[in-house]
Amino acid sequence: MDDEPQIDIAALRRDRPLEVALWGPQSLVGRIVTWVFVFASACHLWLADAWQLEWLFANVVYLVGLALLCWRKAAVGWLLSAVGLAIPLFFHRDQLTQSLILLLFASTAGFSLIFDALRQTAPATTDSGTSGRQDPADMRLALGEWTFLSVFRGVTVVTYLLAVLHKINREFLDPQYSCAVYGLDELFTYWNLPLDVLPMPMMQLAPWLVLLAEGGIALFYLLGRRHVAWTLMAAFHIPLTLTMAPAFVFVMLVGHAAFLRLEDVSRLRAVLARHWPILGMTAALLTTASLLAHNNLPEWTMIPREWLLWGLLLTLSVAFPLWKKETWRPDRAPHPKPPRRTRLWPVVAVVGFFALNGLTPYLGVQYQHAGAMVSNLRIDRGCWNSLVFPESVRLTEDYIRVEETYFAEPGHIVEYEQIVLEQLWSPPQFRQMRRNWCRDEVRPFYLRGTFRGREFVIEDLCAGEPLPFADAGVFGVEIFGDYLRFQKNLERECPQTCIH
Structure with a gap:
């Protein structure tokens, strides 16, 4: 408000830098991004994956961090949020790329604010207040704030570029197997519409439309047309949110903001x-109209989320109409200036790490957490389908293939035996299998198969003996036994319709 008392941030940064770091972002944009992160985290924690007893401690830490962010104890809040995200990721089989994105957001913001305070390198800036006026003093950001906002922007663009890269494969471009057509079918099923109302050319074009949408979001940002990118993003994510990714759009909104x-x-x-x-x-x-077409009440939080997304799309369309030429012109608005003693290396390091991590599927190192969600990408032997990278770039093939198995005796539980034989596995899944399936009446749980080209035999998985995969880690040592590097529910047969 115009009569709101102004804080002398310059004096506070000089005299009490740690206190300012705890307060967090001083610019209006920085504060908006913080609030969007809190909301995105709430959506992320609401996912069914997080409703597990073993996640309880991590979720409590995460919630405490979010509460501190709301209380303007920003640096500590960001770092506690990062801890709450890291524990399920490394110890509890968290499979989501969005978890890694949120972890990078939270840890970068927390450390940036702390280092900014300790080094006292940020030049003075004045709080822009809440009036929304373009305060010239707000155009030069503090070093920590400029760093983490730049990381957020970079990770957002790279996420969409990776999504496009991974989707350039045979199965995604084939409507018979494509996740694009699968998603379209899920959307029409959600709205109780027959998919055959669409003309066949639309089905053929669906994979290409998805590639154009995701690639377009990244490209418009790189070309300085952020308003176009925002509208395209909102339109693209509404059907995705209703069908396969109920929280992903809100995670990405942190970067878009x-x-x-x-x-x-x-x-x-x-x-x-x-x-x-x-x-x-x-x-x-x-x-x-969407709920009436669905003809059933979805999970209750989906209703306000859908309303928010429709509202966002409508607001962006009115504020930055695509039918006006100025929306498409290169951006000439004053840009927030970096601090005078800018350090680019933290931004390059974090965004570069995320980009390189996104290429690890082609090395055979991992599949999860690399931006390859709903992409149809296959990196396993005999099913490699990338049209960008040849199979020769793969350094290792770490899927476990089971050739013989039984519970108690052959044929005792045929259904489970078929599941074990028909799917690809990884060591964390074997440990989860042991936790879920082992009971006295099914012992011994016998397994024989191959891993990294060598044969193994487990006489009884339920005996609790160490698994014969001690070298299953990326560098030959399995440090985090429940870090889920590879996709679940993946069949050995290929090609295969979209797995999500």
């Missing part, structure tokens, strides 16, 4: 102040 500038905030505020009743009602009507 990092592209905001003060003039964007002012424009969005003006649109909402003038049109919020009609925007809210239209979003409600669209959500209602």
